[in-house]
Every structure is written in C-alpha cells, then in structure tokens.
Amino acid sequence: MSSYKLTYFNGRGRGETTRLIFALAAVQFEDVRINLPDDWPGTAKADSPLGQLPYLTIDGIKIPQSSAFARLVAKRFNLAGSDDLEQAKTDAVVDTVTDLQNAYYSIAFKENSEALVAKFLAEDAISHLEKIEKIVNLYGTEGYSVGSSLKWSDLHLFDVTSNLLALNVNILDKYPRIKAVRRNVESNEKINAYLKTRPETRY
Ligand SMILES: N[C@@H](CCC(=O)N[C@@H](CS)C(=O)NCC(=O)O)C(=O)O
Missing domain, CATH: 3.40.30.10 (Glutaredoxin)
Incomplete structure (x- = not known):
C-alpha cells in the first residue's frame, strides 16, 4: 500500500x-x-x-x-473510467470544470472586486456552466457526469460549483444535470x- x-x-x-x-x-x-x-x-x-x-x-x-x-x-x-474512451470522457468533463475553476480564481482573490464578481456571475460563469451541463448531458446519466457510477469528474464538479453557490445560491437553478451530480456526490455516505x-x- x-x-x-x-x-x-x-x-x-x-x-x-x-x-x-x-x-x-x-x-x-x-x-x-x-x-x-x-x-x-x-x-x-x-x-x-x-x-x-x-x-x-x-x-x-x-x-x-x-x-x-x-x-x-x-x-x-x-474512479477514472473503465476503459480509455471512458477515461477520455472523464478527463474532458474534468477539463471543462477546470476551465470554470480557472475563471473563478481569476476574480476570487482581487481586492474590491464586487463589480468583477457580479460580471463573472452574470457572464463568464454562465458560459462555463452551460458547457458543463452540456458535457454532463452528453456523457452521463442522471446524477453522474460520465456513465453510471461516481468518478473523479463528479467530485471535481461538486467542489468547483460549490464556489459559485457561495456567491449565488440560485446560480445552478437552470442546470438540472449539474444539480443531480451534486446531490449524488453529497449523498454518498463516505x-x-x-x-x-x-x-x-x-x-
Ligand atoms: N496548474 C497548477 C497551478 C498551481 C497554482 O497556481 N498554485 C497556486 C495556489 S492555487 C500557488 O501555489 N500560489 C502561490 C505561489 O505561486 O507562490 C495546479 O493545478 O496545481
């Protein structure tokens, strides 16, 4: 071990x-x-x-x-996918979520950034969330970002979207697939x- x-x-x-x-x-x-x-x-x-x-x-x-x-x-x-194709799908979801993570970090630590945060939430964040919803819809099933079992892409999605929810509790309302993955991750016992x-x- x-x-x-x-x-x-x-x-x-x-x-x-x-x-x-x-x-x-x-x-x-x-x-x-x-x-x-x-x-x-x-x-x-x-x-x-x-x-x-x-x-x-x-x-x-x-x-x-x-x-x-x-x-x-x-x-x-x-937790990375069962074959090379599923691994690539999982990586693609992870990278799509990381694009959002990077955009969030580009504004999160700036001083006096209320206007910047508001613009991010109204524009950039939405554009990233739409891509994430799309790719989860493409590769996943209800509650899973890829296939039908939990993978590291689900965990990454869960953590990164938590940052947005801390800024706006309603921001995921238009993204049912993202919300279903979050619910599934959160309800896992471990x-x-x-x-x-x-x-x-x-x-
Ligand atoms: N691509 C790297 C980025 C690492 C990175 O930017 N780390 C930041 C914190 S999140 C850091 O170490 N900042 C302090 C410094 O550069 O002195 C990764 O994903 O690990």
Missing part, C-alpha cells in the same frame, strides 16, 4: 478534488496544510517541486500539478462523512 501526503494551503482550492477522491476511496492520506502568510513562501515553497502548491508526495516522490496527481489517484482507485468533518474554509 502506497503512502500519500497532500501538501496545500489551508483551503479547498486545487487540492480538494484529491481529498474527495481519497474520501470516496476510503484511503488514508496525510493532509498537510500550509498557513499563509506565516509558512509561505519560506521553506515550504523551496520544498515544493515548482514553487507552487498543491503537490502530492507518493511513496516519497513529489508530483506537482493538481490534475496530474488527482488523475493518478483516481486511476488507482477505479463523502457525506468527510464533508461533515473537513475544515471549513472559504475557497
């Missing part, structure tokens, strides 16, 4: 999808949370492979880039238990 250590800031951010994969697979991992500003940059930055977080240390080997290591872990625990005990953070 491999050992896993996730190093990230004390937030959900680009680390939470992997935490959710571990929770769903019921796999133990070390959850190292770097505190800002005290512990960053300093030695934590120097220790990271690319001067960024997150990274995952697997049996002593550090892997940067959140999608790369989330995909690896998902593959190991059968995920539900994890959500109740994880640290509460804004992002």
Whole structure:
C-alpha cells in the first residue's frame, strides 16, 4: 500500500478534488496544510517541486500539478473510467470544470472586486456552466457526469460549483444535470462523512 501526503494551503482550492477522491476511496492520506502568510513562501515553497502548491508526495516522490496527481489517484482507485474512451470522457468533463475553476480564481482573490464578481456571475460563469451541463448531458446519466457510477469528474464538479453557490445560491437553478451530480456526490455516505468533518474554509 502506497503512502500519500497532500501538501496545500489551508483551503479547498486545487487540492480538494484529491481529498474527495481519497474520501470516496476510503484511503488514508496525510493532509498537510500550509498557513499563509506565516509558512509561505519560506521553506515550504523551496520544498515544493515548482514553487507552487498543491503537490502530492507518493511513496516519497513529489508530483506537482493538481490534475496530474488527482488523475493518478483516481486511476488507482477505479474512479477514472473503465476503459480509455471512458477515461477520455472523464478527463474532458474534468477539463471543462477546470476551465470554470480557472475563471473563478481569476476574480476570487482581487481586492474590491464586487463589480468583477457580479460580471463573472452574470457572464463568464454562465458560459462555463452551460458547457458543463452540456458535457454532463452528453456523457452521463442522471446524477453522474460520465456513465453510471461516481468518478473523479463528479467530485471535481461538486467542489468547483460549490464556489459559485457561495456567491449565488440560485446560480445552478437552470442546470438540472449539474444539480443531480451534486446531490449524488453529497449523498454518498463516505463523502457525506468527510464533508461533515473537513475544515471549513472559504475557497
Ligand atoms: N496548474 C497548477 C497551478 C498551481 C497554482 O497556481 N498554485 C497556486 C495556489 S492555487 C500557488 O501555489 N500560489 C502561490 C505561489 O505561486 O507562490 C495546479 O493545478 O496545481
């Protein structure tokens, strides 16, 4: 059995999808949370492979880039798709969700950004949500983004759309497929238990 250590800031951010994969697979991992500003940059930055977080240390080997290591872990625990075609569909959903994640991060940390956030919610976020609804409709069944079992794409969708719901509780009302995936993820027993005990953070 491999050992896993996730190093990230004390937030959900680009680390939470992997935490959710571990929770769903019921796999133990070390959850190292770097505190800002005290512990960053300093030695934590120097220790990271690319001067960024997150990274995952697997049996002593550090892997940067959140999608790369989330995909690896998902593959190991059968949450990445059952054949290469289903894996590609799952990756396509993940990438479509990551486009939204990147757009969200481009506005989330700006100071005095009320106007920017309002514009994002009215325009950019909607355009991304429409694409996500479309691809989930294309590849998934009710409650699943791909096929008919939970995959890491569902977990990624769940976490990233939570950021939008925190800004506008009604933002998903026009996206029934996205909402069904969220309900399915949230009602999973292992995920539900994890959500109740994880640290509460804004992002
Ligand atoms: N493509 C990378 C992006 C990593 C990234 O942008 N990390 C940010 C936090 S989410 C970071 O480390 N910022 C601090 C810094 O660059 O000093 C990934 O997905 O892991």
